[in-house]
Amino acid sequence: MQDYAIFTLDLEGRVSSWNAGAERIKGYRAEEIIGQPISRFHPEEDVRSGKPRRELEIAAREGRYEDEGWRLRKDSSRFWANVIITAIHNEAGQLIGFSKVTRDFTERREAQQRLESSYRALESLTGTLQEQAALLQLAHDAIIVRDLNSAIRFWNRGAERTYGWSKEEALGKVTHDFLQTEFSVPCEEIERALYEAGIWEGELVHRTRDGARLVIESRQALRRDDQGQPLDILEINRDITERKRAEDSLRELSGRLLRMQDDERRRIGRELHDSVGQALSVLKMNLDTLQSGGNVQGEEAKQRVGSCVHLADECIKEIRTISYLLYPPLLEEMGLKSAVPWYVEGFAKRSGIRTTLEMAPDLGRLPREVETAVFRVLQESLTNVHRHSGSLTARVHVQMNHQAITVEVQDEGKGMPPGDLQSRLEGRATLGVGLRGMNERVRQLGGRLQISSGGNGTTVTATIPREGHAIAAGNDG
Numbered sequence: 001m002q003d004y005a006i007f008t009l010d011l012e013g014r015v016s017s018w019n020a021g022a023e024r025i026k027g028y029r030a031e032e033i034i035g036q037p038i039s040r041f042h043p044e045e046d047v048r049s050g051k052p053r054r055e056l057e058i059a060a061r062e063g064r065y066e067d068e069g070w071r072l073r074k075d076s077s078r079f080w081a082n083v084i085i086t087a088i089h090n091e092a093g094q095l096i097g098f099s100k101v102t103r104d105f106t107e108r109r110e111a112q113q114r115l116e117s118s119y120r121a122l123e124s125l126t127g128t129l130q131e132q133a134a135l136l137q138l139a140h141d142a143i144i145v146r147d148l149n150s151a152i153r154f155w156n157r158g159a160e161r162t163y164g165w166s167k168e169e170a171l172g173k174v175t176h177d178f179l180q181t182e183f184s185v186p187c188e189e190i191e192r193a194l195y196e197a198g199i200w201e202g203e204l205v206h207r208t209r210d211g212a213r214l215v216i217e218s219r220q221a222l223r224r225d226d227q228g229q230p231l232d233i234l235e236i237n238r239d240i241t242e243r244k245r246a247e248d249s250l251r252e253l254s255g256r257l258l259r260m261q262d263d264e265r266r267r268i269g270r271e272l273h274d275s276v277g278q279a280l281s282v283l284k285m286n287l288d289t290l291q292s293g294g295n296v297q298g299e300e301a302k303q304r305v306g307s308c309v310h311l312a313d314e315c316i317k318e319i320r321t322i323s324y325l326l327y328p329p330l331l332e333e334m335g336l337k338s339a340v341p342w343y344v345e346g347f348a349k350r351s352g353i354r355t356t357l358e359m360a361p362d363l364g365r366l367p368r369e370v371e372t373a374v375f376r377v378l379q380e381s382l383t384n385v386h387r388h389s390g391s392l393t394a395r396v397h398v399q400m401n402h403q404a405i406t407v408e409v410q411d412e413g414k415g416m417p418p419g420d421l422q423s424r425l426e427g428r429a430t431l432g433v434g435l436r437g438m439n440e441r442v443r444q445l446g447g448r449l450q451i452s453s454g455g456n457g458t459t460v461t462a463t464i465p466r467e468g469h470a471i472a473a474g475n476d477g
Contacts (some may be wrong), residue, residue: 004246005102008088013038013056016097019444025104027074029467030445031367038100041071043078059085060095068105080109084247099250103243108140142216142237148230150175162239164209175235180207194222194233206237215244253440268322275318283311331375335365336398339375344382344396351386359398366405370464373441374398374407377449377462380438381409384458389413391457404447404463412457438462 005022007015014037018030026033026041033040039052046052046069059065064086071081084101142162145154155170163170163179170178176187182205183190193200204216217238223231286304331339340359348355365371378396385394391413398407435451438460442449447464 003103003242005100006246006250007100009038009056009085009098009100011095011097013052013098017444020446022102025073025079025102026071030369032074034369041102043070043072046070055083055085056098059087059098063087068109071102079104080106082243084243086247086250101243101246101250142239144170144175144235144237145232146175146235147232150233152178153232159237162208162214162237163206181205190220194220195230198222203240204237213241214239215241271318271322276315279311279315279318283308283315286311328375331371332368335363336371336374337363339371340378340396340398343375343378347382347386351382353386353392353394355382355394355396357396357398359396360400363398363400363405366466369445370405370466373445373447373464374405374462376441377407377438377460378409380435381460384435384460385409385411385413389415389458400466402466404465406461406463408459408461410457410459415453415455415458 003021004019005025006019007022008017010016014035015033016035018028018033022033023029037052038056039047042052055065055067064084066085067083069081069083070078071083072078082103082105086099086101087095088097088099090096140158140161142159143154143156144152144159146152152170152173152175155165155167159170160166165178175181184203184205190200190202198221200218200220202218204218206214206216208214217240219236221234223234225231286308290301290304290308328339328342330342337359341357344355344357347353366374378398382394382396385391389411391411393412395410396408397410398405400406439449442462442464445464447462450461450463452459
């Protein structure tokens, strides 16, 4: 989504993920901003007043925080932002971070200011609705004036653009029947607010001329004549469908990330239980026997101590392997050139699958996010070969040119039917969590993930720009 800055924050308010829209709106590349505090986006006066921390506290307490105000780009220029911060909880209900959606509303704010100026001028007019119409046409939002029986008396060009009906088609129609309104609250509650407070704000769902469903942010005001008698209702409607879709997509992504996290924890738990846990149990029994004394003496005691030392060594090796697989120090210190051969060699030993590696000899260091993405694609792909393919061999090919780096993992296993592959990519099957995670990781860096599978095996190919920049809008993965 290029029009929305969508990113996540940890509990301390530091950026933990960053999409292409965030780069376009704010100017930072992912590798520049991940790990930085949210205060980087706020003007100095907000930072002094503690607003960044206050926003997170409100989101944590109430589940959601929305605001409009000035924010900063990388070049220190200001833009008027609509900001929504949502608290992210795990399945146990514990707060684990925040998601944030930011949209540049600078142009909309300027239009709104022009509209407000028009309203002020409108208040000074005593002429007909036709005289006022020229002022209302300045607005980009849909502006409707309806009489007290809800018949449409005014329909501006913004309404024509939003809903698709011309002014001639709309005038005289009953608003909610015409737009097939779906109310977020009972209609009577809206009417009561208009007559008691003079204003109502909320969300509605309308239908366009071609049947499309729009989520509308609606502001309505009851206008009165000079004697204070109700005159008509002014309605300003803004299409927020895309914003709501972005929020829904973000919630869906957050859910998938949590499922991936849970799957990873289950995998680590199984490995610790099946290997380290059993070794430690035997180690404890040997030590208990030695501690109790009994009839264990001489050579038998020596053998039991030797067994304890061996088991302790095995536990150390297993824990080191698991920790390295979670995030190998070689990747951080030496890059892909050292981490990839190390992992492939270890995979072949652990799985018994004959694995060959072809790697570009001139492979140098790349941004951390790119190296991590390449390594995770390799790791996930080989894990799938071991768990699901039944293949006795695997081939890994890593190459790089001046634009991108490509990693390809190929096996000779049973493959997946096209429909099954699609369901897994879309997250409808268990394995799909891993494949979908790879796909999203690669797409976030502007890359492309391609998977072909059939009776002769499966090939996974990921191509990622060397600097992690978006290579194509609308990339379909």
